[in-house]
Amino acid sequence: MELCMNANCVAALSSTPGSIFTHFLQVLLASMCTLSKNEDYPIDRTDEILVSNREFDFVIAGGGTAGTILAHRLTEVMEWKVLLIEAGEDPNPITDVPGLFMTLLGQAHDYSYKSEPQEGICQSSKNKQCGWSKGKALGGSSVINAMIHLFGNERDYDNWASLGNKGWSYKDVLPYFKKSLNCPAEHIAKWGKKYCGIGGPMNIRNYNYSLTNIQDIILSSVHELGLNVLEPLTGDRFVGFGRAMGTLENMRRVNTAKAFLSPIKDRKNLYVIKSSRVDKILLEGHRATGVRVTLKDGGSIDIKASKEVILSAGSIASPQIMMLSGIGPKEHLTEMGIPTVADLPVGKNLQDHIVWLGIQIAYVNESAMPPSPTFLMDATYEYLVHNSGELATAGIDLVGFVNVNDPNSVYPDIQFHFGHFPRWNPDKVGSLMSTFMFNDELIREAQENIMKSDLLFPCAVLLNPKSRGVLKLRSVDPADPVKIYANYLTEEEDLKTLLKSVDTIKSLLNTETMKKHGMWLRHIDIPGCRHTQPNSTEYWECSIRHIATSLFHAVGSVRMGPSNDPRAVVDARLKVHGIDRLRVIDASIMPNIVSGNTNAPTMMIAEKGADMIKEDWETRVHVEL
Numbered sequence: 001m002e003l004c005m006n007a008n009c010v011a012a013l014s015s016t017p018g019s020i021f022t023h024f025l026q027v028l029l030a031s032m033c034t035l036s037k038n039e040d041y042p043i044d045r046t047d048e049i050l051v052s053n054r055e056f057d058f059v060i061a062g063g064g065t066a067g068t069i070l071a072h073r074l075t076e077v078m079e080w081k082v083l084l085i086e087a088g089e090d091p092n093p094i095t096d097v098p099g100l101f102m103t104l105l106g107q108a109h110d111y112s113y114k115s116e117p118q119e120g121i122c123q124s125s126k127n128k129q130c131g132w133s134k135g136k137a138l139g140g141s142s143v144i145n146a147m148i149h150l151f152g153n154e155r156d157y158d159n160w161a162s163l164g165n166k167g168w169s170y171k172d173v174l175p176y177f178k179k180s181l182n183c184p185a186e187h188i189a190k191w192g193k194k195y196c197g198i199g200g201p202m203n204i205r206n207y208n209y210s211l212t213n214i215q216d217i218i219l220s221s222v223h224e225l226g227l228n229v230l231e232p233l234t235g236d237r238f239v240g241f242g243r244a245m246g247t248l249e250n251m252r253r254v255n256t257a258k259a260f261l262s263p264i265k266d267r268k269n270l271y272v273i274k275s276s277r278v279d280k281i282l283l284e285g286h287r288a289t290g291v292r293v294t295l296k297d298g299g300s301i302d303i304k305a306s307k308e309v310i311l312s313a314g315s316i317a318s319p320q321i322m323m324l325s326g327i328g329p330k331e332h333l334t335e336m337g338i339p340t341v342a343d344l345p346v347g348k349n350l351q352d353h354i355v356w357l358g359i360q361i362a363y364v365n366e367s368a369m370p371p372s373p374t375f376l377m378d379a380t381y382e383y384l385v386h387n388s389g390e391l392a393t394a395g396i397d398l399v400g401f402v403n404v405n406d407p408n409s410v411y412p413d414i415q416f417h418f419g420h421f422p423r424w425n426p427d428k429v430g431s432l433m434s435t436f437m438f439n440d441e442l443i444r445e446a447q448e449n450i451m452k453s454d455l456l457f458p459c460a461v462l463l464n465p466k467s468r469g470v471l472k473l474r475s476v477d478p479a480d481p482v483k484i485y486a487n488y489l490t491e492e493e494d495l496k497t498l499l500k501s502v503d504t505i506k507s508l509l510n511t512e513t514m515k516k517h518g519m520w521l522r523h524i525d526i527p528g529c530r531h532t533q534p535n536s537t538e539y540w541e542c543s544i545r546h547i548a549t550s551l552f553h554a555v556g557s558v559r560m561g562p563s564n565d566p567r568a569v570v571d572a573r574l575k576v577h578g579i580d581r582l583r584v585i586d587a588s589i590m591p592n593i594v595s596g597n598t599n600a601p602t603m604m605i606a607e608k609g610a611d612m613i614k615e616d617w618e619t620r621v622h623v624e625l
């Protein structure tokens, strides 16, 4: 195998590794040419912009999931000069490796936000704060996410449309989900094109999970229980269990910068500024005319947008930029000493999926052996040469959708991500627990138990929370992170629904399949819950309050809705109410969170947003080849 310790690969290894083993793997992996390089991404054109005309047709703030797609689609119009401004750098090549995704959190590509401490949630997390990871790189959160690609369901989008958002029903948005995609030919041949596109920039593939037979065991017990096994997972039915696809190619992550910017990196009308922060929107009266930017060297410049400013900085930063510019709730802006330009409920309606790691299945796999001393070397070889093994999968692609309140419903209220942690591997389970910022006692508890048995985590996700959070400015300094009030479980119904997820797992454990494998429901010794009886309702509630936390799916803080909706900030064409030439196009516009992971829905929002811009400016598209 050719070794090429490419200077760019090495330079990109800027993050502090989580452990000595991770560092070893990072160096080894980056030394192979099979991972991405900085040359794969568009160059930073800051210097050129500084000495030339600082006016563009469109300025996009934030080059994450949505921003990179917008840059791709808008530069299809050759007459349009488009500037994308991103706070982060090019993705580190290590982010390509699915099996290392948990080690990316808390590192250089993660803003590592934390929610404000809240009674009754994240009680076993460090400082009793829930971690709110968010990607900081070209490609945004698609650079550090778990790559799971799901749409949500028909009811989610029909609900958006019923709230007065014309053009956002499931029927309307489905073509935009597909537009981005390039599905495998075998998939199309077998399942057709109704839910999978071909020829789009983003590859999605199966993870080809091959570590153990645990996924087959789960699906077999699901079948035995009479629940749906869905193949493929995305289709006409929304309740059931199956394997999700991922944004992958050859078992390498495909972040949105790689999918949408790399192929067009030489388009002359695409300008990218990296490592620079958009601080505020420049306004003339009620019209957006440009943005103020802090560059990498600390200098500040103003950049003009002759057509539109588009905010795609994500659900936390887009509202922050708006509020710093005087667009937000008047009371809060006044409190912060910011003159109000438009009194809108920016930052309210914040929603997230909480994930509960308190249900764990243990079993002793008699045929398993302790890992050999060369285990990490072997895994790396297996990955680089055969694209398989431990490093080829994020390990949570086996997914279940159930309705715990109404077994007859065709729509789910709980999602499970099944994660498997093999015996004798304390690093892996420790990495998961650290990802979610659990305290040292809990990490130790899991690591001690992993020496005795394999652990299967059916992580329960509350899909349609009723509780709403809010974002507020911490200060008028754009460098200061906003205050995140998650307000999890403030609606009683949310707690009740999450509690019922235990019953589904108990039913699975009652099947002959799981009994045959000697699987049992493990009692987690949570120090803060020792006053409760194991397996009592009090224990499970206490467990939720200690070890349920964010699944990093923040949405809704710039809600879409008609002007007569007091909760709405943007209209159905994603234009900010009462401000000309300003749109918000990212996950923040979701009126209600979708019933599944949020990356694919954000891609859809960007594809649809780009088309709406083209329609509104009545442009015929001339694609540069």
Ligand SMILES: Cc1cc2nc3c(=O)[nH]c(=O)nc-3n(C[C@H](O)[C@H](O)[C@H](O)COP(=O)(O)OP(=O)(O)OC[C@H]3O[C@@H](n4cnc5c(N)ncnc54)[C@H](O)[C@@H]3O)c2cc1C
Pocket (backbone or CB within 6 Å): 061, 062, 063, 064, 065, 066, 067, 085, 086, 087, 088, 105, 133, 134, 135, 136, 137, 138, 139, 140, 141, 142, 144, 145, 146, 147, 148, 149, 150, 276, 277, 278, 279, 312, 313, 314, 315, 317, 318, 321, 551, 552, 553, 554, 586, 587, 588, 596, 597, 598, 599, 600, 602
């Ligand atoms: C750890 C993690 C795991 C996840 N796993 C999954 C998963 O498996 N499947 C799934 O579907 N979803 C997953 N998600 C969620 C999904 O990735 C997000 O919903 C989606 O990426 C949001 O896209 P966005 O464009 O709104 O924001 P982002 O992709 O976060 O992009 C925002 C961009 O704006 C930049 N930015 C912010 N402020 C400024 C500023 N002031 N100036 C300039 N640039 C700025 C940021 O650096 C970032 O690049 C995960 C998220 C995380 C964090």
